[in-house]
Amino acid sequence: MIRQEAIMSEKNKTLLVIRAFIFFLFALVSTGLSQNVPAQNTQKNEPFAFTKVELSLLEQCDLLDRRFEKEGLVYTDEALNAYLAQIGKSIIPPGEPPEHVQWRFRVLRDPATNAFALPNGSIYLHSGILSSLENESQLAAVIGHEVAHVLGRHSYKENRSYRKKIAAINVIGTVARSVPGGGVASVIALGAASTARIFLTISIYHHSQDLEREADLFAAERLLDSNYDPKEMLALFKLLDRDYDVEQIEPFYSDHPKLQERIAYVDQLLKSKSPNAVSVESLAAARTRYLMMTEKISRHDIQLNFDNRRYRTALARSQKLVNFNPNSSENMCYLADSYRLLGPNTMEPTGEELSPDGRKKLLEMKRKLTPDEEERTRMETAAGQSAWKTNRADAEEQYRKALELDAYNAVAHRGLGMLYERMEKPQQAIEEYRKYLELKPDASDRMIIQRRLDALPLK
Amino acid sequence: MEEFMARKVIGVAFLIAFLLGCVAEGLAQKLHPRLKKKEVGLKSLLLIPPRVTITKDTVKGGEGMLKESEDSEKAIQRLVLDILKSRGFTVIDCDVPAGSPNTNEEERYLLADLQGRYDQMYLQVQNKIKDVEKGRFTLGEDVAKIRLPSPVDALIFVRGSGSVPTTGKLFFGGGWAGSSILISFGVIDARTGDVLYFDRREFIATPGDLKRPEVMFKKVTGKALKKLPAPAQNQS
Numbered sequence: 001m002i003r004q005e006a007i008m009s010e011k012n013k014t015l016l017v018i019r020a021f022i023f024f025l026f027a028l029v030s031t032g033l034s035q036n037v038p039a040q041n042t043q044k045n046e047p048f049a050f051t052k053v054e055l056s057l058l059e060q061c062d063l064l065d066r067r068f069e070k071e072g073l074v075y076t077d078e079a080l081n082a083y084l085a086q087i088g089k090s091i092i093p094p095g096e097p098p099e100h101v102q103w104r105f106r107v108l109r110d111p112a113t114n115a116f117a118l119p120n121g122s123i124y125l126h127s128g129i130l131s132s133l134e135n136e137s138q139l140a141a142v143i144g145h146e147v148a149h150v151l152g153r154h155s156y157k158e159n160r161s162y163r164k165k166i167a168a169i170n171v172i173g174t175v176a177r178s179v180p181g182g183g184v185a186s187v188i189a190l191g192a193a194s195t196a197r198i199f200l201t202i203s204i205y206h207h208s209q210d211l212e213r214e215a216d217l218f219a220a221e222r223l224l225d226s227n228y229d230p231k232e233m234l235a236l237f238k239l240l241d242r243d244y245d246v247e248q249i250e251p252f253y254s255d256h257p258k259l260q261e262r263i264a265y266v267d268q269l270l271k272s273k274s275p276n277a278v279s280v281e282s283l284a285a286a287r288t289r290y291l292m293m294t295e296k297i298s299r300h301d302i303q304l305n306f307d308n309r310r311y312r313t314a315l316a317r318s319q320k321l322v323n324f325n326p327n328s329s330e331n332m333c334y335l336a337d338s339y340r341l342l343g344p345n346t347m348e349p350t351g352e353e354l355s356p357d358g359r360k361k362l363l364e365m366k367r368k369l370t371p372d373e374e375e376r377t378r379m380e381t382a383a384g385q386s387a388w389k390t391n392r393a394d395a396e397e398q399y400r401k402a403l404e405l406d407a408y409n410a411v412a413h414r415g416l417g418m419l420y421e422r423m424e425k426p427q428q429a430i431e432e433y434r435k436y437l438e439l440k441p442d443a444s445d446r447m448i449i450q451r452r453l454d455a456l457p458l459k
Numbered sequence: 460m461e462e463f464m465a466r467k468v469i470g471v472a473f474l475i476a477f478l479l480g481c482v483a484e485g486l487a488q489k490l491h492p493r494l495k496k497k498e499v500g501l502k503s504l505l506l507i508p509p510r511v512t513i514t515k516d517t518v519k520g521g522e523g524m525l526k527e528s529e530d531s532e533k534a535i536q537r538l539v540l541d542i543l544k545s546r547g548f549t550v551i552d553c554d555v556p557a558g559s560p561n562t563n564e565e566e567r568y569l570l571a572d573l574q575g576r577y578d579q580m581y582l583q584v585q586n587k588i589k590d591v592e593k594g595r596f597t598l599g600e601d602v603a604k605i606r607l608p609s610p611v612d613a614l615i616f617v618r619g620s621g622s623v624p625t626t627g628k629l630f631f632g633g634g635w636a637g638s639s640i641l642i643s644f645g646v647i648d649a650r651t652g653d654v655l656y657f658d659r660r661e662f663i664a665t666p667g668d669l670k671r672p673e674v675m676f677k678k679v680t681g682k683a684l685k686k687l688p689a690p691a692q693n694q695s
Contacts, residue, residue: 013586056522059526060525061526063526064525067525067529071569071571071574072567072568072570073571076564109568162520163519163520166518166519166520167519168516170518170628171518188460216527294481304572307572308579367582368583368584368585368586370583370595370596370597371599372597444604445601445603445604447603448600448601448603451600451603
């Protein structure tokens with residue numbers, strides 16, 4: 001009898017835990033999903049009650065600002081910063097900034113085509129996005145999108161939603177684990193916990209997508225109200241989707257809406273409103289101004305692309321610079337360097353590389369092989385040899401053009417030296433390296449070039 | 460039944476203690492063949508500012524601990540300097556604060572780029588640490604671009620990352636799983652960029668340990684640098 005009671009009591013306990021678990025599951029999932037109501041209008045500047053967690057988040061943001069600077073990740077160029085602030089000012093709605101926001105526009109030395117905003121008002125534009133944009137309207141759209149995140153307090157909202165859902169996932173997991181094991185009940189409980197985890201994770205992404213949509217629409221509205229071409233926002237989306245070095249893998253779920261969706265809802269908004277009349281001349285002047293202001297950072301970004309083995313992106317950026325300013329020997333030299341470093345890679349990704357399997361293979365190769373090994377592997381193929389033949393001829397041609405524009409361009413001589421060394425033409429390489437050292441005796445890489453020279457066989 | 464459960468709990472506790480003991484020990488320590496054969500000697504070293512990223516693992520997700528991470532970086536920097544100096548190495552501290560009059564933007568960018576390049580290579584080293592012994596990894600000749608008052612033999616890079624769980628997370632999140640701090644030390648040839656020495660260790664810490672980072676990192680730093688060959692004679 002006692003034994004029977006014990007068994008009954010255990011059964012009752014299990015039932016109780018399952019009931020409690022199911023209650024928790026529905027309560028928490030509905031709490032989580034209820035966060036997915038469309039985000040509120042960013043322009044309303046509603047009062048925002050800061051919690052302790054959010055004030056701590058603000059502190060972390062200030063520390064992050066300082067850390068970026070300390071670690072040499074912020075690009076310092078007063079003229080460029082002033083220009084970005086001026087565009088920012090034209091996009092931010094008039095009035096005082098919201099509480100705990102101080103607008104700052106900075107350039108992050110990062111070749112990824114990206115930008116982000118911290119909730120304290122620091123807006124970071126990657127060098128990669130500045131070198132890929134084509135005009136001022138596109139820049140205004142990017143800034144507008146980031147401003148919307150700050151004004152809408154999106155980081156805090158996202159953090160609140162994320163914390164609630166992660167807590168839900170943890171509590172559900174704990175309750176599921178507390179169901180006595182070995183029976184159907186525990187299997188059901190663990191299965192339900194896993195399902196809840198998937199739903200909650202998806203709902204986190206849904207919330208992010210809502211906020212991204214809100215930011216896109218805010219930016220489009222601001223472009224419509226200002227002296228920019230709002231249609232450039234559609235061109236911007238396509239531009240951001242360019243993946244020269246095949247680095248993107250289609251994720252299971254993304255925090256940004258898909259490209260076609262973004263184009264569709266912005267296009268719908270633009271069609272429903274009439275933009276300010278802006279003259280073609282004014283837009284052309286703004287385009288030239290943008291390209292002039294970003295020429296220096298674009299060169300800097302090309303170098304960052306070289307360092308990150310993103311040679312196709314570097315080539316596209318260099319070509320853009322040469323198209324804008326074909327009389328610059330420096331720009332021509334970057335184009336030549338891009339061809340040389342492209343080595344056995346084709347200028348555009350091949351069809352095979354762009355296939356889902358090809359993308360995976362490429363990422364795997366980059367993950368596993370060192371840069372030298374990757375190049376050797378490619379060079380062993382017929383396609384690699386053929387690409388190298390074309391690229392080295394193009395590199396030599398561009399170096400010669402750079403020297404025609406400026407015979408004293410030391411970097412062009414260094415590039416030619418490296419090209420000839422790779423082509424196993426030691427005498428020509430020695431000549432070029434010597435010219436480089438003559439023209440730039442205080443070069444930071446003097447020791448490196450001298451070592452290369454010493455290693456080359458003399459006649 | 461209860462006795463069986465109690466035995467089960469004790470068994471699991473022993474297993475966890477055993478695993479923790481294994482984790483606390485050094486996981487990997489590899490030397491480049493040239494360093495092993497004493498073809499290259501180390502005497503003067505340049506300490507590149509360590510980079511540490513620690514997060515707090517709470518029931519409501521991860522939380523940044525930037526201040527604690529920075530304190531850990533400073534603590535490791537002091538520890539590495541003290542340990543290597545006490546072993547007879549000449550160590551230059553390469554901490555370049557923002558706006559320092561001793562440096563210009565280009566030098567800061569160069570240092571940042573080297574750090575970035577090390578991070579890229581670090582991922583590959585992590586995948587196959589034993590290949591350090593084959594001399595497979597290099598940062599490239601660009602390491603020689605760093606301008607110094609006197610030449611150095613090698614550069615030291617330190618990386619730390621991981622998370623510390625809160626009590627709540629330990630209760631709700633299934634114990635210590637996935638909560639540990641990984642610290643690694645890479646010694647890079649200042650001329651060629653080759654990885655000469657690499658050490659990686661992992662240990663478990665609590666948020667309280669982060670209040671005294673010098674104490675927390677002292678043992679691992681000492682162990683990590685212990686097998687670095689003694690300073691070479693007749694070197695600059």
